[in-house]
Amino acid sequence: MEPSQDRIAHPWGSRVPHGRHRPWPGRVDMFLADGVEPGSVQRWVQAASILHSDGDAMDIAVVDGRMVGVRGRSVDRVNRGRLGPKDLFGWQANASPDRLTRPLVRRDGRLVETDWDTAMELVASRSRELVDDHGPGAIGFYTSGQLFLEEYYTLAVLARAGIGTNHLDGNTRLCTATAAEALKESFGCDGQPGSYDDIDHADVIALFGHNLAETQPVQWMRVLDRLEGQDPPRLVCVDPRPTPVARRAAVHLAPRPGTNVALLNALLHEIVRHGWVDHDYIAAHTVGFDELTDQVKDCTPQWAAAICDVPARLIGEAAEVLGTAEALLSTVLQGVYQSHQATAAAVQVNNLHLIRGMLGRPGAGVLQMNGQPTAQNTRECGANGDLPGFRNWQNDAHVADLAAVWNVEPDTIPHYAPPTHAMQMFRYAEQGSIRMLWISGTNPAVSLPELSRIRSILSGERLFTVVQDLYLTETAQLADVVLPAATWGEKTGTFTNADRTVHLCAKAVEPPGDAKPDLEIFLDYARRMDFRDKDDRPLISWHDPESAFEAWKRCSAGRPCDYTGLSYAVLRDGSGIQWPCNDRAPNGTERLYTHGINWAHPDVCESYGKDLVTGAANDVVEYRSLNPQGKAVVKAAEYLPPHESPGEEHPFHLTTGRTLYHFHTRTKTARAPQLDAAAPEPWVEISDDDARQLGYGEGDLVEVTTPRGALQARLRVSDLRPGVLFVPFHYGYWDTPGGSGPDGSTPPRAANEATVTDWDPVSKQPMFKTAAASLRLVRRGDGRPSPAPTTTASAPAVTGAAPDTAGGPAAHVSQTPDTNWDGRGDGR
Numbered sequence: 001m002e003p004s005q006d007r008i009a010h011p012w013g014s015r016v017p018h019g020r021h022r023p024w025p026g027r028v029d030m031f032l033a034d035g036v037e038p039g040s041v042q043r044w045v046q047a048a049s050i051l052h053s054d055g056d057a058m059d060i061a062v063v064d065g066r067m068v069g070v071r072g073r074s075v076d077r078v079n080r081g082r083l084g085p086k087d088l089f090g091w092q093a094n095a096s097p098d099r100l101t102r103p104l105v106r107r108d109g110r111l112v113e114t115d116w117d118t119a120m121e122l123v124a125s126r127s128r129e130l131v132d133d134h135g136p137g138a139i140g141f142y143t144s145g146q147l148f149l150e151e152y153y154t155l156a157v158l159a160r161a162g163i164g165t166n167h168l169d170g171n172t173r174l175c176t177a178t179a180a181e182a183l184k185e186s187f188g189c190d191g192q193p194g195s196y197d198d199i200d201h202a203d204v205i206a207l208f209g210h211n212l213a214e215t216q217p218v219q220w221m222r223v224l225d226r227l228e229g230q231d232p233p234r235l236v237c238v239d240p241r242p243t244p245v246a247r248r249a250a251v252h253l254a255p256r257p258g259t260n261v262a263l264l265n266a267l268l269h270e271i272v273r274h275g276w277v278d279h280d281y282i283a284a285h286t287v288g289f290d291e292l293t294d295q296v297k298d299c300t301p302q303w304a305a306a307i308c309d310v311p312a313r314l315i316g317e318a319a320e321v322l323g324t325a326e327a328l329l330s331t332v333l334q335g336v337y338q339s340h341q342a343t344a345a346a347v348q349v350n351n352l353h354l355i356r357g358m359l360g361r362p363g364a365g366v367l368q369m370n371g372q373p374t375a376q377n378t379r380e381c382g383a384n385g386d387l388p389g390f391r392n393w394q395n396d397a398h399v400a401d402l403a404a405v406w407n408v409e410p411d412t413i414p415h416y417a418p419p420t421h422a423m424q425m426f427r428y429a430e431q432g433s434i435r436m437l438w439i440s441g442t443n444p445a446v447s448l449p450e451l452s453r454i455r456s457i458l459s460g461e462r463l464f465t466v467v468q469d470l471y472l473t474e475t476a477q478l479a480d481v482v483l484p485a486a487t488w489g490e491k492t493g494t495f496t497n498a499d500r501t502v503h504l505c506a507k508a509v510e511p512p513g514d515a516k517p518d519l520e521i522f523l524d525y526a527r528r529m530d531f532r533d534k535d536d537r538p539l540i541s542w543h544d545p546e547s548a549f550e551a552w553k554r555c556s557a558g559r560p561c562d563y564t565g566l567s568y569a570v571l572r573d574g575s576g577i578q579w580p581c582n583d584r585a586p587n588g589t590e591r592l593y594t595h596g597i598n599w600a601h602p603d604v605c606e607s608y609g610k611d612l613v614t615g616a617a618n619d620v621v622e623y624r625s626l627n628p629q630g631k632a633v634v635k636a637a638e639y640l641p642p643h644e645s646p647g648e649e650h651p652f653h654l655t656t657g658r659t660l661y662h663f664h665t666r667t668k669t670a671r672a673p674q675l676d677a678a679a680p681e682p683w684v685e686i687s688d689d690d691a692r693q694l695g696y697g698e699g700d701l702v703e704v705t706t707p708r709g710a711l712q713a714r715l716r717v718s719d720l721r722p723g724v725l726f727v728p729f730h731y732g733y734w735d736t737p738g739g740s741g742p743d744g745s746t747p748p749r750a751a752n753e754a755t756v757t758d759w760d761p762v763s764k765q766p767m768f769k770t771a772a773a774s775l776r777l778v779r780r781g782d783g784r785p786s787p788a789p790t791t792t793a794s795a796p797a798v799t800g801a802a803p804d805t806a807g808g809p810a811a812h813v814s815q816t817p818d819t820n821w822d823g824r825g826d827g828r
């Protein structure tokens with residue numbers, strides 16, 4: 001192992017070969033600011049990363065009240081001490097000089113500084129007026145996948161029972177709504193079946209629209225280590241881009257964007273035809289297998305090859321690898337969730353596992369991935385379009401049970417319709433029925449589709465907009481009130497990663513200026529609004545993170561996401577722990593569904609399911625007759641062509657997504673020098689073939705246009721599949737944080753100028769991955785290559801066409817083998 005490496009140039013660090021069925025050996029990564037020696041660190045404070053859904057456990061180094069670095073926690077089951085580039089360098093953004101330190105209010109058109117009392121009184125008085133004049137439905141809350149559990153739970157209680165509005169959702173709608181929905185459709189309830197430890201045991205790992213290498217680099221390190229160890233797994237990758245995953249795959253299928261269902265139906269067709277199915281498992285644990293065989297009967301590889309533009313032979317090969325796996329692990333992410341027929345496709349991956357009996361044992365699992373670090377908590381706390389604790393809004397007993405936890409009348413909690421989804425909330429704001437929108441921890445003026453529309457909604461006179469953030473983002477610039485929040489490292493809380501692991505993340509340093517933790521802001525609002533329960537006691541009785549956690553435990557008791565066995569004390573010092581954690585499973589639960597399906601019973605399930613084409617919700621009678629015993633539902637889906645396909649005027653498929661070095665709208669990663677320098681500007685990826693045909697070259701400035709809008713960036717000629725353009729969605733208006741705004745001084749460069757306002761009918765997740773676009777040359781590049789990274793999916797088709805991405809001495813990270821690992825990782 002190299003004792004130290006440039007981790008911009010080598011994002012995954014040194015390999016430690018990892019044999020099948022063995023515990024993953026540890027490697028402790030540490031990065032300290034220039035001039036800081038390990039011996040001079042005064043305190044190491046326990047935390048976990050919030051720059052992806054992996055939940056990498058780390059300690060924050062503190063000297064004289066300042067963060068000076070990070071070190072991976074080798075005791076933790078998730079990362080065994082490893083950290084990815086964003087974990088290693090991202091913390092520097094906390095100390096950026098342009099942090100918000102005082103509340104701002106808009107006066108005479110300008111945002112001016114004020115004190116907390118003035119800002120909060122303005123928000124509270126406007127809320128009271130609106131509720132009095134127009135009812136609770138005039139207020140909407142749009143939150144995040146990046147706050148802590150305690151904050152979401154408090155927000156859910158104050159919105160659903162305090163205000164009594166149905167309009168509360170998270171940016172998780174853009175992110176993992178389909179993960180939740182696919183789990184509800186197949187298993188009756190949210191909750192990740194698999195575990196990251198399945199990577200240690202699987203003989204086949206299939207990644208559907210998931211660039212694991214760039215978006216969860218630490219689990220990719222685990223896969224890479226296995227590829228170098230005894231009995232390595234075979235990878236199947238379904239992705240139109242030549243991602244690092246695709247490059248290591250035994251079979252890489254690069255379908256036309258938007259055709260996942262056709263491809264999956266052909267894979268299922270082959271698996272059924274060859275009899276690679278587990279009939280005992282199907283009979284014992286599922287309903288719906290016959291409908292599935294019927295649906296895929298004619299979906300031959302030749303049929304799918306014509307739709308997906310993938311060789312039929314490769315589809316057959318992939319089916320054989322999947323069909324003959326002895327322990328199959330599948331992961332699904334945005335290439336499915338944000339693409340056409342999102343839920344229908346994600347459900348077919350569940351079907352693959354159900355009909356092959358690939359669940360609930362080591363190596364056999366599904367990870368319907370989350371993307372954001374704390375998205376699982378948004379969902380389980382009911383700060384998205386669900387009720388807290390995975391309760392079913394259509395089941396009166398569940399609503400009554402929740403009302404009892406909160407000591408309110410059931411009618412206080414809106415359940416006349418499904419909780420409003422974010423896309424609909426923006427529509428209501430556009431139409432004027434939502435008159436106040438409180439946005440916390442998300443930057444919709446960069447991350448929602450069709451940005452010209454979003455800007456006009458947010459800046460409209462009729463909407464009173466509150467934005468709670470760390471910086472004066474593109475969104476905050478349009479607000480009426482801006483509340484300065486404390487973030488990771490400056491506040492304490494817990495959160496849950498994609499494989500149900502709960503971590504404690506402690507406060508290491510003070511927030512800047514007057515910035516406050518989101519929890520304190522929500523509690524302050526609840527006090528000012530004087531929310532009461534039915535006995536006239538304060539609705540919200542907790543006052544700090546730990547008491548909020550204890551309150552949430554009561555709400556989660558007896559539900560699938562049972563936290564009753566956890567506490568701050570249990571989470572301190574050791575490893576993260578997977579829920580459910582209770583009397584029966586005091587050390588947590590590695591895998592769900594080890595003894596059949598337990599949350600799909602009509603009286604228990606979170607959802608009665610939906611029609612996969614229209615999204616219409618089933619009622620309890622339909623569900624009971626379909627699934628009286630609460631088995632898993634094998635739900636078939638027919639392939640339907642995308643709503644918008646390339647044609648004469650817009651000949652390309654435009655797809656969008658991520659790069660390794662940046663997180664989302666870059667509010668943090670653009671403020672970390674090593675990360676910013678690795679990918680300083682946006683780019684447009686095009687295939688070698690298309691570039692040659694058009695006579696365009698590396699570095700040319702181009703404009704991408706769709707019916708919604710246009711953006712400009714320089715061209716990267718890559719091994720992308722022909723006919724597709726890829727644009728990273730990270731870049732908003734600013735070249736540099738705090739730079740010029742959308743005043744026309746610089747050409748637009750955000751991917752979402754061009755994306756479409758359209759969503760999956762079942763999960764309501766917007767379609768960021770499929771649009772039809774045209775391409776035009778603006779200016780020749782004069783031999784200067786585009787700034788896209790060379791270490792990732794955006795690597796140039798011709799080696800050497802751009803200088804290698806590297807970080808130099810400023811990106812050197814120490815790597816130390818860790819041998820004290822008993823393979824248990826619970827640290828107890």
Ligand SMILES: Nc1nc2c(c(=O)[nH]1)N[C@H]1C(S)=C(S)[C@@H](COP(=O)(O)OP(=O)(O)OC[C@H]3O[C@@H](n4cnc5c(=O)[nH]c(N)nc54)[C@H](O)[C@@H]3O)O[C@H]1N2
Nearest residue numbers: 052209211215257258333334335371372657658660663664
């Ligand atoms: N570096 C980094 N890591 C992150 C984040 C980040 O911003 N930066 N964000 C986090 C969050 S919130 C999320 S949601 C995750 C997202 O993680 P991923 O889903 O892995 O990332 P994306 O780049 O959005 O999309 C994945 C792949 O989908 C492919 N794709 C596009 N269209 C289709 C299609 O129709 N079918 C198929 N099969 N594939 C298609 C794209 O080519 C792309 O490589 O990453 C998390 N981790």
Ligand SMILES: Nc1nc2c(c(=O)[nH]1)N[C@H]1C(S)=C(S)[C@@H](COP(=O)(O)OP(=O)(O)OC[C@H]3O[C@@H](n4cnc5c(=O)[nH]c(N)nc54)[C@H](O)[C@@H]3O)O[C@H]1N2
Nearest residue numbers: 175441442443447468469485487656657664665667729768
């Ligand atoms: N075209 C396209 N668009 C996409 C996607 C895509 O693939 N393509 N992906 C979608 C997905 S999956 C996602 S998750 C979204 C992400 O989209 P956003 O949620 O808009 O992205 P972020 O930049 O993470 O925004 C989080 C904001 O919260 C702030 N923040 C960070 N920590 C805290 C905190 O502790 N408290 C508070 N109050 N604020 C905090 C940050 O400064 C930042 O402004 O984008 C979606 N949009």
Ligand SMILES: [Mo]
Nearest residue numbers: 174175371372
């Ligand atoms: Mo996401």
